[in-house]
Amino acid sequence: MIRFKVEDREGNVQDIEVPADISLSLMEVLKASEYNILATCGGMALCATCHIEVEEGVEELGEPSDAELDMLDTLPIVTSNSRLACQIRIGEHLNGAYFKLMAEEES
Amino acid sequence: MIETDICIIGAGPVGLFAVFEAGLLKMRCHLVDALPQVGGQLSEIYPSKPIYDIPGFPEVKAQELVDNLMKQIEPFKPTFSLGERVEKLEKNEDGDFVLGTSDGTQIKAKVVVIAGGLGCFEPRKPAVEKLEDYEGKGIVYMVKNPESFRDKKLVIAGGGDSALDWTIFLANLAKEVTLVHRNETFRGAPDSAEKVFELAKTGKINLLLNANLHSINGNGVLKSVGVINKEKEVTELDTDYLIPLFGLSPKLGPIAGWGLNIDKNAVVVDTFDYSTNIPGIFAIGDINTYPGKLKLILSGFHEAALMAQSAFKFVYPNQKLSFKYTTVNGVNAF
Numbered sequence: 001m002i003r004f005k006v007e008d009r010e011g012n013v014q015d016i017e018v019p020a021d022i023s024l025s026l027m028e029v030l031k032a033s034e035y036n037i038l039a040t041c042g043g044m045a046l047c048a049t050c051h052i053e054v055e056e057g058v059e060e061l062g063e064p065s066d067a068e069l070d071m072l073d074t075l076p077i078v079t080s081n082s083r084l085a086c087q088i089r090i091g092e093h094l095n096g097a098y099f100k101l102m103a104e105e106e107s
Numbered sequence: 108m109i110e111t112d113i114c115i116i117g118a119g120p121v122g123l124f125a126v127f128e129a130g131l132l133k134m135r136c137h138l139v140d141a142l143p144q145v146g147g148q149l150s151e152i153y154p155s156k157p158i159y160d161i162p163g164f165p166e167v168k169a170q171e172l173v174d175n176l177m178k179q180i181e182p183f184k185p186t187f188s189l190g191e192r193v194e195k196l197e198k199n200e201d202g203d204f205v206l207g208t209s210d211g212t213q214i215k216a217k218v219v220v221i222a223g224g225l226g227c228f229e230p231r232k233p234a235v236e237k238l239e240d241y242e243g244k245g246i247v248y249m250v251k252n253p254e255s256f257r258d259k260k261l262v263i264a265g266g267g268d269s270a271l272d273w274t275i276f277l278a279n280l281a282k283e284v285t286l287v288h289r290n291e292t293f294r295g296a297p298d299s300a301e302k303v304f305e306l307a308k309t310g311k312i313n314l315l316l317n318a319n320l321h322s323i324n325g326n327g328v329l330k331s332v333g334v335i336n337k338e339k340e341v342t343e344l345d346t347d348y349l350i351p352l353f354g355l356s357p358k359l360g361p362i363a364g365w366g367l368n369i370d371k372n373a374v375v376v377d378t379f380d381y382s383t384n385i386p387g388i389f390a391i392g393d394i395n396t397y398p399g400k401l402k403l404i405l406s407g408f409h410e411a412a413l414m415a416q417s418a419f420k421f422v423y424p425n426q427k428l429s430f431k432y433t434t435v436n437g438v439n440a441f
Contacts, residue, residue, distance in 0.1 A: 038372050040225055040357045042393065042402040046152070047225070047357050073294045074267045074354030076233035077319065103234060 002090065004057070004097040008035060020092055026052070026099070027086035035101060043086040045071050050085040051078075057097030061088060077102070109186065111137040112422045114206055114216035116193050116362075119147020121392030121407030122222035123176040123185075128415035130183030131433065134422050135441065137214055138185055139206070141192040146173035147224050160405060172404075182440035188212050192227060194361050204387065218418045221374060221383075221390040222407070225357035233264065233351050237323045245329020246349045250277070258282045262332045262344055264320050265352035266290055271299035273352065278311050285313040285344055287320060287334050315342075320351070359394075370396050380417035381410045387421050389414045 002020050007013045018029055027039050027050040038049035045067045054061060058081050064072070068087045072078050082102065088094070113129050115122045118140035126136045144150050149158075149169035157166045164172070188208055195207035196219065206214045230248035232238060238246065250256070250273050261281045263274050266288040274286045286303065293300035307314035315334055321341050322333035332349050333341045359372055368375040368384045373396035376383055381391050391414050392407035400406070419428045 036371075040372055044148075044152070048231075049356075069294065071354075073290075074231065074265070076231070076264070076289075076351070076353045078289070 002092060002095050004094050004099065006030065006033070006035065007055070007098070007100040009101050009103060018090055020090070022090050024090050025086050026050075026088040026090060026094070027084070029090060030085055030101075037085070037101065039086065041086075045084055045087055048072070048075055048084060051075065051102040052083055052085045053079055053100040053102055054081045054083055055098040055100050057094065058083075060093040060097065062093075108205075108213045108215055109137055109188070110215045111135050111186070112216065113137075113218045113220055113418060114139065114204065114214045115220045115222055116140075116206075117147060117222035117224055117392070117394070118142075118145040118187065118189070119222060119224045119392065120149055120172060120176055120404050121224075121411055122147070122220070123173070123180055124408050125220055125222060125391060125411040125414065126180040126183055126185045127176075128412045129418065130180065130441070131431075131438070132415050132419050132422075132428065133441075134218075134415070134418060136183070136185045137188070137216065139188045139191055139193050139208055139212075139214065141190070141209075141227050143190040145177065145187065145189065146170065149173050158404070160403065162405060182438055184441050188214070192360065196361075196365050202387075217387065218421045219388045220414060220418070221362060221388065221394055222392045222411075223359075223362060223390075223394040224392060226362070226372070226394065227358060227360040228355035229358045229360065230351070231353040231356040233320050233353060235320050235323055241323055241325060241329045241349075244327065245325065245347065246323070246351070248351060250350065253277065253280060256281045256348060259347040260345060261285070261348045261350060262287060262334075262346045263350045263352060264288075265354075266293050266295065267352065267354055268295040268299065269354075270352040271295045271303055273350065274312060275299060275302050275306065278306050283313070283346075284311075285315060285346070287315045287318050289317065289319050291316045318342075320349075323349070362394075373400075379413075381414045382417060389418065 001017050003017050040049050041047040048071050068084050112134040113136045115138045118138040129136050154170035156169050191208035191210045193206050197205050204216050204219050257280050260283040262285045264287045278284050306312045317337045318334045321335035324331045331343050331345045335341050374390035376390050376395045378397045381389050391410040393402045
């Protein structure tokens with residue numbers, strides 16, 4: 001099992017535990033865990049509604065792809081640890097990480 | 108006015124296949140899509156990417172699938188309004204729907220099928236207070252007519268290609284241009300970035316890097332924009348216009364205002380026939396939601412088949428529907 005922490009937009013922190021071989025993206029796990037993210041594009045790095053900030057464990061994640069960087073680049077607010085959850089695959093490397101959901105953009 | 112049995116909003120793979128399922132039941136379709144070509148995401152975003160989960164195709168390129176679907180629905184002579192967005196939907200006294208597009212096209216249909224995929228791509232808005240109060244009163248998200256900015260003071264926010272391109276273009280036209288970017292580098296085209304730095308060096312524009320929009324001020328009309336830097340210092344910039352250019356984000360668009368049940372940007376449907384809460388309106392493909400929903404093309408195809416069975420009752424209220432296999436019955440062209 002992999003365990004990581006997720007902080008929602010209200011500041012509540014919760015431990016999430018998933019099997020290492022679940023073969024999902026972090027976005028899919030967050031959706032399945034009832035977090036309020038739209039994930040409109042279904043994981044194609046097109047909508048940025050799964051925007052998260054990696055508080056801990058960012059160096060384990062590897063570099064974002066060009067498609068992800070291009071999308072992050074257009075957003076009004078990002079930090080140096082901003083990522084799109086849909087582009088992060090679940091795996092051992094997420095053990096002990098801490099993710100924070102970013103504020104939802106104005107609709 | 109265009110008259111048809113079914114008006115399909117969205118000409119992506121699922122909208123296209125709905126024409127086939129409707130055609131088998133002798134229902135004619137007209138499709139409307141905001142994009143200038145059919146195929147939706149497949150043609151617009153990843154035409155040459157392979158898809159591996161279409162039954163019967165171990166691997167098929169996205170555009171090839173669209174081309175095949177067009178061939179498959181050809182016998183049913185669908186008609187199209189492309190490059191037009193459906194803006195209005197009304198029900199007339201006969202119980203028919205009348206849809207109006209952005210180009211003023213009117214379509215009368217007995218059934219409406221929303222196959223809108225991700226929705227329409229609309230400008231992404233920054234989270235700044237009072238933003239909405241000043242939309243159209245100094246805040247614009249698109250440069251439609253550059254002349255309207257002649258001799259005006261502008262603040263452009265963003266760091267992508269369109270922010271760079273418009274900064275360069277408007278630098279010569281406007282009285283004053285300030286570009287606000289939250290980073291100190293630009294990922295956009297290196298040529299454009301270089302030009303922007305050059306314009307800043309020669310004093311043609313003001314370039315505020317490591318800065319974000321912070322506040323909006325005015326009295327009914329935009330007067331100034333507050334910009335905050337990394338040191339949390341706010342600078343007030345007098346301006347006539349603010350042009351936030353933060354890319355496009357998929358939104359439901361006008362569909363959201365039609366009284367349909369919506370959950371998290373998707374249309375809630377009954378899995379019996381993918382009908383919405385409004386009789387005669389169905390939603391299929393990525394735009395709908397129900398327990399267990401998978402955003403797969405193949406799920407959308409299934410949804411189209413079931414939708415057509417129920418749509419039949421609206422188009423031919425006095426006829427009985429008998430289910431026939433294409434292997435037995437063939438495909439009877441219109």
